[in-house]
Amino acid sequence: MEDKKYQQRQQIAVKYASRRRLYSLLELGLTAVLFVAVFIFSKFLAALFNNWASFWAATVYFIVLAIAYFIIIFPVRYAKNYRLSKDVGLLKQAFGRWLGDYIKTPLLILVVGALAFGLLYLLIVATPVWWWLWVASTITALSFILSFVYPVIIMPLMYRTCSMEAGFVKDAVDDIIKRSGVPVSRVDILQVADEEESSNAMIMGFGKTRRMAFTDTLLKDYTPSEIQVICAHELGHIKEGHFIKSFAVSFVLTLVILFLTSFVASLLIGWLDMGDITTLSSMPLTILVFVILYAIFTIFSNKYSRKEEAQADLYALKLTDNPDAFISMLQKLISQNLDEESPEAMVENLMYDHPAPETRLAMARAYKEGKYK
Secondary structure: OOHHHHHHHHHHHHHHHHHHHHHHHHHHHHHHHHHHHHHHOHHHHHHOOOOOOHHHHHHHHHHHHHHHHHHHHHHHHHHHHHHHHHHOOOEOOOHHHHHHHHHHHHHHHHHHHHHHHHHHHHHHHHOOOOHHHHHHHHHHHHHHHHHHHHHHHHHHHHOOEEEOOOOHHHHHHHHHHHHHOOOOOEEEEEOOOOOEOOOOEEEEOOHHHOEEEEEHHHHHHOOHHHHHHHHHHHHHHHHOOHHHHHHHHHHHHHHHHHHHHHHHHHHHHHHOOOOOOOOHHHHHHHHHHHHHHHHHHHHHHHHHHHHHHHHHHHHHHHHHOOHHHHHHHHHHHHHHHOOOOOOOHHHHHHHOOOOOHHHHHHHHHHHHOOOOO
16 A cells, blocks of 8 residues: 555544544543433433333333433434545445434334333343343343344344355355354455445354455455455454453343442432432433443453454464455555554553454464464
């Protein structure tokens, strides 16, 4: 990649990342304001549903709060996800098309989230001491099921897909899959080129539902060798057993977070004389405690994720034995997606679930020099 063009893209990437972080802080501030407002009026809101059955009271309560949340943060989401991405050339969609796609997520959250919140409240009422254990177990089980069905049910709802056509790229992908020994049922192409410029790849599912997926933006500008490296990285997650390990780590973290949520929320609810944890008006406080603890523990889960991503990178380097393709691929990806090559250490430690690009490039160069062989 031309060094001058790469450096120009990096200058844009630094400004882009800085503005996204600013918008994220603004979104966090608006969310905090909403929580304070809900906390102040929580008894009044809960009183509206006093004569309702617990499940329906909690479900409608969630819908009201969720709608208020999405309305409040919409201007920031528009500025961050549409206007900013449009300004830097990452997004091609017209506003109407973007809005239609954007609304899918709030609608999904309203439907699934409302049902989940209703069930959560039922569990808290039924087992106020042990609800956190049941919820953590349920979340982990549902996550496993969703991971299994995602490629065949959910992904087709989110993306237009097609099978990878025969040719040099398909041959290169099939070859690396065969060399890895990982069974993959099919390779899909996510058709996003008409809507965005960024590229991505993923492996998902289990057993017969396991699929590899590439965005069609990868096929335009990347060589077969570079796509092989990307494919090998995704296969590395399977070879290293990351999916099962991640489920185990996620279960433990969820268990700890929910236990601490129950403990801390119960103390605060008693101290503030809000009844107990089964009181509907105390649910916003319980959720706030959960959100704060989740944000704190995300720092640790991101650190674990960075370790797994580094293992997948090393597997890709060893399987392909082509560090030059790895380096050129990653530099193209950094430039195309407007990623910062060298983010500040604090930003990486707090927010990145992948190693910083400069760390990944350093590994590839070290491999080229024979340090990992």
